[in-house]
Amino acid sequence: MARLTDVPADVLSLLLDYLTSYDYNALVRVSTRFNHDVVPRLYRHLKFTATKSRGCARSLAFLLRTLLERPQLASHIHSFKLRGPLPCWTKYNPWPPEDSSKRISGPKLWGLEDCTTLSRAQKIFASNQFYSLVDESMHKSQDQFKGRNKDALATLVLTRCYELTTLDLGDGFLMYSIFLPQILKRADHLFPKLNNVVLGDKRFDPDNSLSYINLDLIRPIYYSPSVTTFEYTMSQPWQLNWNRPSPPRSESLTTLHLFRTNINRSTLEQLLCATPHLKRLHYDQEVLFNNSSQGPPLLAQFLNLDGLNIALANLQNTLEECKLTLNMAADSLSPTELLENGLHFPGIQGTLSVLHNFPRLQKVEVPAVMFLGWAPEFAAELKEVLPPMITDLTLRDDFISYCQWSVGFNCYKKVGRISEYLEQRAFSAKMLSCFGIRLQNRAADTWLRDAVKDLGMPLGGRGVRHELKKERRAEVHCWHFGKGEGERDTRKDSIIPGMFPST
Template sequence: MAKVSDLPVDVFSIILEYLGRHDYHDVIRASKSFYKEALPYLYRDIKFEATKSRSCARKLALLLRTVLERPQLTSYVRIFRLRGPLPYWTKYNPWPEDAKVGPASVNLWGLKGCTTLSNAQKIFASNQIFSFVDESMHKETEQFKNRSKDALATLVLTRFTELRTLDLGDGFLMHSLFLPQILKRADRLFPKLDHVALGDKRFDPENPVSYMDLDLIRPIFYSDTVRTFEYLMTQPWQLTWNRPAPPRSESLTMLRLFRTNITRGTLDQLLHATPHLKRFHYDQEILFNANTPTAPPLSPYLNLDGLNIALANLKNTLEECKLSLSLAPGSLSSAEIKLQGLQFPPMQGTLAVLKDMQHLVTVEVPMMQFLGWAPDFAASLSEVLPWGIRRLTLRDDFLLHCPWATGPAMVKKIGRIAEYLEGRGVHAPQLSQCEIRIKPSAKDSTWLEDGIRDVGMPMAGSNVVFGVEKEKRADVWRWRFGEGIGKERDLRIDSAMVMRKSFYLPLEGIRLG
C-alpha cells in the first residue's frame, strides 16, 4: 500500500495548498520530511486577531519573538495581518512592570520590561530599530515607554523581505510610533509588496480612532511596487502632500477609501497622483441629525461638482467605479428621521463625469447621484453612463429619506431606468447585467420594489432574464441580457438560486407603462 510520504513532492505541495492552519500544525508533527515541506505553508500567511484579554497580548508577543529569534522563518511570510481595535492592543501589557530591567544609558525603544527577551537581545533589537528611523527619533523619550509590542512588531516587519500583503488594523496603527518610519522605507525593505490595507473594516463605535499619523498614507503614493491600497479614515485628512515633492504612483491600479469623510479637494489630490488607476471604491459617511439637516457638513456630498472634478483624473484609465453613501455614527436612525419629519436637502448636479470614460465597464453607485433627491429632477441614464458599460448596479442609499418616494416623481425616476434598459441596444450594446440593490431597511415601504417589478415583468422573451436574489444584506433585483439567455430559465428552477427564494422571468424587452 502506498504511503503519503511516497507521493512526489509536487503532488504533496498541491495537497498542502488546500489545507488550513490547524492542518499544517498536525502535518508538521507527523514526520521530519512533512515538517520540512509544511513549515513554509504554516508561516506563509500570519494572521493575528486581537481579543480582549491579557493572554491575547502575551500570545502576540510570543509570536513576534518566535519570528524574531528564528529569522529563517521570515523568508516564508507572504501575508502579515495584525487586526483588532485599539484597547485590545494597548490596555493589556503582556509583561509585568520591572523598572530595574535594562541599563538606563541604553535606548531600548520601549523594550524595557520585556522579559521574553534577554538584555542582550533587547539591546541588539534596539540597535536594529535605530537604523530604520529618522534622526529626530534617535533620542529616547517618554513616549517610548511600554512600547514593547510596537517595537517587536516593527522589528519583525523589517525582516519580511518576501512580503506581498500588509494588513494592519486600527489598534496597531494607533499604537505604533515606528510604522510610519517603516512605510517610508517600504520599497527598500519590502521590494515585493503589492497590497496594503490599513484600518479595520468592521467599525467599532465604542473605540473610534481619533488620530493616525498621516505619514501612513503618503508613502503608498510614492511606492514603485504597491498596486492595491485600502484605507479607513474617519477623521478629516490634513496632508502635507507636496513633501518632499508631489507624489505620483505609476504602480497603483486599485484604491479603496472606505468609511471616510475626506474633502473633495483631498480626493482630487489622491486621484491626481494615480495616473494608472483602474479600480476605485469610495465609501462615504454623512453625519445627519436634528442639528445638521442643512448644515455645511452635508454640502460636500450634495454638490457633485467636486466629485466630478476628482474623478476626471481617471477618465483615461478607470475600468471599475464603486461608490456608496451611508449615515455616520451619531446620526439619527431612519425611524427618528421619519418621526421628526427631516429631509435631506436636494442634491446639486449629477454624476456626469462617467459618460466620457472609454474604459469604464463596471459601475456601482447610489441611484441618487444620477436621479437626484429633488422630485423634479431625473437625469437620463444614457447621458451619464458610458457606451461600453457591461455591469451596472444602482444602490438604494438614502432613498427612504427622499421626497419622491411615491407619486408622479417616483414614476418619472423609475421610468428613467426603464428607458435606459429599453434603449440599451443603442447606448449600451455591451450591457450584460443591471442590478438594483434594496437593503432590508427599505422593507417598511414597498414602493421601490413595486416600481422595479412594473419595469421588469411586462413581457417575456428569449434574450432577457429578470428576477430577484436574496443576499445577506440586500435583495438584488437583476436583469441579465444576451442572446439565448432566456433558455437558462428551466435550468434555474432546480438551481441554488431557487433555494435562496429567488425568481427569474424571461423578458424580451422593457416597455414604459
C-alpha cells in the first residue's frame, strides 16, 4: 500500500498548497519530512488579530518570543500582519499581576523589563539590538517605553524577517507602536524584498480612529527601491514637508490606495508628483459635514475638481486604472437631516475632464457626479471626458442623493448623457467591454433606480449581456458588450434614439 510519505516531492508541494493553516499544524507532527516541508508554509503568512483579553495578548507574546528564539522560523515569513483596535494593544498586558514580582533588576530595556518569557541574556541582546535600530535621541530609557513589551517584541521580530514581502499593520498597532517608524526608516536594508505595505484599517472604527500618522511611516515608502504597492489611511492636519535629504521620487511604486482620507488637493499633488510610474490609483475620500463642521469655503478644497484634475495630470502617461470614491464621514448629516436643519451641501465644482487625455487608462470607477455635474442644467458629454481606450467603466452614485437633480425629470436628463455615450461607443469607446452603474441601497433614490432600469431596456439584444451584482450595501448593474460581427449591429442600434432626452 502506498504511503503519503512516498508521494514525489513536486506532487506533495502541489497538494500542500491547497491546505489550511490548521492542516499545517497537524502535519508538522506527522514525520520529519512533513515537518521540513510544512514549517515554511506554516509561517509564510503570519497574521495575528489582537482581541480584548489577556490570554490573546499572552498568545501573541509567546508567538513573538518563539520567533525571536528560533530566527530560522522568522526567515520563512513573507507577509506579516498585525490587527486589532488600540485598546487591545494598550490595555491588556500579557503578564498577570503575580508575575510582576519576577522582574529582573537593572535598567529599563525598551519596554521588555516586564516580559517574563525572555531570559536576562535575551533582554540585554534585545536592548543592544535596539540601539542600532533607533535614532540616537531614543537611546536613553524613558517612561514612554514602560509596558511596551508587545511593541518591542513585534518590532524585534520584524527585524528578523529578511524575506518579508508584505507588511500589513492595522490602526491599533500603528497608534500603539513607537518603534515602527524607526524600523521603516531602515527598511531598505532590513527588508530588501518588501513590495507591499498596508498601514491602517479600511473598515472605519469610530472609537479608535487614527487622526494622525507619523510622517516617518510614509516617507520611507517614497524612497524605497522595492515597494510597488502602498495602501494607507491619511488625514491631514500636518503639512507634507518631507524634502529631506532630497525630494521624494519613487521609481518602483505602481499602485497607490489612499483610503478614508481628507487630504487636500495640494497634498495629493505632492504624493502623485513623486510617483512617476504609477499605474493604479484608488482614492477614497471622506468629507465631514454637519452643524459644527467647517463651512463651505473650507470644504471647497476637497470638492473643487480643478484641483483634482491638476493632481491627476501627473499620471497622464502611466495610469491604467483609476478608482475614486466619495463618502460622508461619520457624524455627517444625511440628506434628510440637512433639510431638517435648513442646510445645503456645497456643490461639487467643475468636471473631471483630465482623464480624457490618458492614453493607457483602461479601467475607470468614479462618482457619476464628477462627469454629469452637480447642477441640473449641465452635464458633460462622456465621450469628451473619458479616455478613448477605456475597457471597463463603472459610474458610482456617490453624493447623488445630495444633488438637486436626483429626483424628477432632471434625473432622466442626466442619465440621457449615459445613453448617448453608449449609443456612440462604436466611435468614442471602441474597446469598451463592460459598463456598470453602482447604486447604494437607499430607499430615497427611486428616481435614479427607475432611470437605470429604463436604461437597461434598450440595451438588450444581440451581443449584450446584463448582469446584476449584489454587494454588501449596494448593487451594480453591469452590461457586457460582446465581440465579433454581431456586436457591430448592436453598437449602432443598441440605443433607441430619443429614449433619453439629454441636456
